[in-house]
Amino acid sequence: MxxxxxxxxxxxxxxxxxxxxxxxxxxxxxxxxxxxxxESFPFLWWIGGGFAFLLIIGVANWWRFQYKMDGDTLHIRSxxxxxxxxxxTKDRVxxxxxxxxxxxxxxxLVRLDIQTAGATSRQAAIDAIxxxxxxxxxxxxxxxxxxxxxxxxxxxxxDIPDSDFLKELxxxxxxxxIAASTSxxxxxxxxxxxxxxxxxxPLISESELFEYIISVLPSQTDTMMIGIIVFMFIVFAWxxxxxxxxxxxxxxxxxxxxxxxxxxxxxxxxxxxxIPYNRIQAIHVSEGLIRQPLGxxxxxxxxAGYGDEKGTGSIxxxxxxxxxxxxxxxxxxxxxxxxxxxxLKPPGRALRRYIFKSAFPITVTTGALYWFLGLNLxxxxxxxxxxxxxxxxxRDAALAWGDDILLFRSRKLSKSTAYIKKKRVxxxxxxxxxxxRYRNLCSVQIHVASGDRGKSFMVEDLEYEEGIRLxxxxxxxxxxxxxxxxxxxxxxxxxxGWVSPVNTF
Amino acid sequence: MSEPSFHKLAPGVIRVWQWxxxxxxxxxLAIPVGYALFFGYIGSHLWFIICSALIILTYWLLSIVWxxxxxxxxxxxxxxxxxxxxxxxxxxxxxxxxxxxxVQHVDTRQGPLFRxxxxxxxxxxxxxxxxxxxxxxxxxxxxxxxxxSTYARLAEDDV
Numbered sequence: 001m002x003x004x005x006x007x008x009x010x011x012x013x014x015x016x017x018x019x020x021x022x023x024x025x026x027x028x029x030x031x032x033x034x035x036x037x038x039e040s041f042p043f044l045w046w047i048g049g050g051f052a053f054l055l056i057i058g059v060a061n062w063w064r065f066q067y068k069m070d071g072d073t074l075h076i077r078s079x080x081x082x083x084x085x086x087x088x089t090k091d092r093v094x095x096x097x098x099x100x101x102x103x104x105x106x107x108x109l110v111r112l113d114i115q116t117a118g119a120t121s122r123q124a125a126i127d128a129i130x131x132x133x134x135x136x137x138x139x140x141x142x143x144x145x146x147x148x149x150x151x152x153x154x155x156x157x158x159d160i161p162d163s164d165f166l167k168e169l170x171x172x173x174x175x176x177x178i179a180a181s182t183s184x185x186x187x188x189x190x191x192x193x194x195x196x197x198x199x200x201x202p203l204i205s206e207s208e209l210f211e212y213i214i215s216v217l218p219s220q221t222d223t224m225m226i227g228i229i230v231f232m233f234i235v236f237a238w239x240x241x242x243x244x245x246x247x248x249x250x251x252x253x254x255x256x257x258x259x260x261x262x263x264x265x266x267x268x269x270x271x272x273x274x275i276p277y278n279r280i281q282a283i284h285v286s287e288g289l290i291r292q293p294l295g296x297x298x299x300x301x302x303x304a305g306y307g308d309e310k311g312t313g314s315i316x317x318x319x320x321x322x323x324x325x326x327x328x329x330x331x332x333x334x335x336x337x338x339x340x341x342x343x344l345k346p347p348g349r350a351l352r353r354y355i356f357k358s359a360f361p362i363t364v365t366t367g368a369l370y371w372f373l374g375l376n377l378x379x380x381x382x383x384x385x386x387x388x389x390x391x392x393x394x395r396d397a398a399l400a401w402g403d404d405i406l407l408f409r410s411r412k413l414s415k416s417t418a419y420i421k422k423k424r425v426x427x428x429x430x431x432x433x434x435x436x437r438y439r440n441l442c443s444v445q446i447h448v449a450s451g452d453r454g455k456s457f458m459v460e461d462l463e464y465e466e467g468i469r470l471x472x473x474x475x476x477x478x479x480x481x482x483x484x485x486x487x488x489x490x491x492x493x494x495x496x497g498w499v500s501p502v503n504t505f
Numbered sequence: 506m507s508e509p510s511f512h513k514l515a516p517g518v519i520r521v522w523q524w525x526x527x528x529x530x531x532x533x534l535a536i537p538v539g540y541a542l543f544f545g546y547i548g549s550h551l552w553f554i555i556c557s558a559l560i561i562l563t564y565w566l567l568s569i570v571w572x573x574x575x576x577x578x579x580x581x582x583x584x585x586x587x588x589x590x591x592x593x594x595x596x597x598x599x600x601x602x603x604x605x606x607x608v609q610h611v612d613t614r615q616g617p618l619f620r621x622x623x624x625x626x627x628x629x630x631x632x633x634x635x636x637x638x639x640x641x642x643x644x645x646x647x648x649x650x651x652x653x654s655t656y657a658r659l660a661e662d663d664v
Contacts, residue, residue, distance in 0.1 A: 193546035304632060426607045426631040432598040454633020471602050475588055 313451030342402030358390030518640025520572035
């Protein structure tokens with residue numbers, strides 16, 4: 001037994017340092033960007049010094065992190081300056097995840113994540129621990145589990161499929177490649193590239209290779225040069241986002257059990273998340289701008305309590321799926337959610353508001369840019385596109401409710417369809433601006449718990465009366481039959497509309 | 506279903522808002538001042554400074570004379586055993602519904618201005634958001650807080 005305080009394997013300090021880098025990547029990039037401007041301070045010093053500093057923090061964290069088993073209580077003591085004592089008792093522990101990243105696997109170690117019941121509790125984690133010890137902790141905290149949440153769990157190890165194992169879904173290779181090539185993490189990749197480029201740019205422009213390229217290229221204008229550079233940047237960014245998605249979602253596996261679902265993914269860095277059903281607050285399907293025309297979407301869920309480093313509770317339930325198969329997937333994972341119901345669209349008089357709200361800011365910005373920077377006439381294509389964007393937002397906005405469920409469908413860039421159980425709604429709001437009041441419209445919004453914070457879903461410019469009826473629908477928690485959306489309303493629509501109604505009935 | 510009975514805030518809150526607006530909105534005057542220091546005040550710059558200063562002063566006066574009153578007039582709250590219902594907003598009206606079974610904790614708060622006018626705010630937190638009923642009489646605020654927490658406990662038993 002481990003009744004004495006123990007430290008983790010020393011490699012925990014390194015993985016902690018990497019964790020810090022990953023958690024603060026944006027800050028670090030900004031620092032590098034700023035640091036690169038100063039002449040007196042060489043770039044490599046910035047990187048080296050920064051990493052040494054993080055390593056020191058990592059070592060200090062490792063030194064101050066101790067854990068022991070005290071009967072059926074796991075006692076974790078941590079914190080460099082402020083000591084924090086965390087006691088995890090058996091009856092509070094809800095989920096134990098054993099996973100391993102690159103660092104851990106190099107040394108034959110595992111990472112132990114413990115989530116406790118309670119909506120806002122943060123998880124406790126032991127970063128680097130031998131498999132034997134992890135299994136022992138898992139056994140003690142989980143084995144003679146008497147609470148109702150795990151009535152017939154005879155498993156010693158979380159990895160072995162239990163008797164309540166229901167279904168396993170994998171991401172086919174083809175879909176993985178489509179997901180990777182259409183992933184929207186362009187922006188992040190671009191900013192990384194920009195930083196790197198700003199560092200090596202002086203090297204390139206002084207090198208002979210660069211001059212050689214310049215001399216070889218046919219006589220080019222400045223605009224063409226800029227065009228080529230921009231194009232290359234985009235190709236690079238795409239490649240980066242392609243491979244990062246490939247590595248993140250490779251080996252994707254979704255296991256559905258009676259009480260919980262388990263998501264595991266990652267090629268080098270393996271991640272494993274266990275989500276008990278009673279933690280799921282909302283589920284939403286996102287159809288991206290590139291993916292929607294190809295007939296693909298990704299499915300996400302909002303979970304209370306499960307917080308990653310950023311504190312959001314958003315988890316990818318399935319990275320890419322054909323639109324026609326979404327309902328099948330949802331039926332497999334969440335059979336108790338009502339999927340199809342009658343919904344409401346914004347009335348026709350709301351269309352101009354949608355178009356105005358999309359087009360106005362873009363037109364003004366374009367105008368200003370055109371005027372002050374003297375840009376090309378082609379830039380006026382942007383306001384044209386924004387008209388289409390406004391129309392798309394109008395077309396995709398819809399709201400519906402069933403006996404115990406709400407459906408919010410809207411579009412920012414990608415189209416999002418969200419299912420929320422009524423009993424998970426934290427609050428419901430309706431907004432009316434002066435103009436909306438004049439036009440008898442309103443915007444509705446609800447919040448659900450997600451991670452440490454909440455997440456909101458919103459539909460704009462519905463009939464005011466429908467907004468009031470939504471409030472009444474939320475008000476009557478649970479089954480109610482007197483507040484259904486009538487069979488025939490002028491703005492009626494059958495949601496979610498992924499399959500044509502002909503096929504469904 | 507009958508409309509729930511709505512209550513108003515304590516009229517004293519108008520005074521509090523007048524004071525706090527008069528102080529906080531004064532900082533907007535930093536815009537023309539900063540502009541003048543940066544660009545000088547000759548020619549077209551002078552016009553910009555005069556216009557912006559006039560707009561800000563008008564806004565400042567309105568935010569003292571008129572806005573607090575309108576804000577008070579538009580504020581309504583209602584609490585019953587099932588939910589909390591809040592209505593507020595002058596141009597941009599908001600109506601909030603919080604099911605009582607979702608309420609995690611309630612507390613009363615008192616800033617220095619509120620204390621001077623013997624008022625309190627009641628803050629209602631759910632797992633996702635926090636809402637505030639600003640400016641209730643101190644005694645009433647305590648009663649509202651107790652009422653909400655009692656109802657919340659009852660509502661939790663239902664679910």
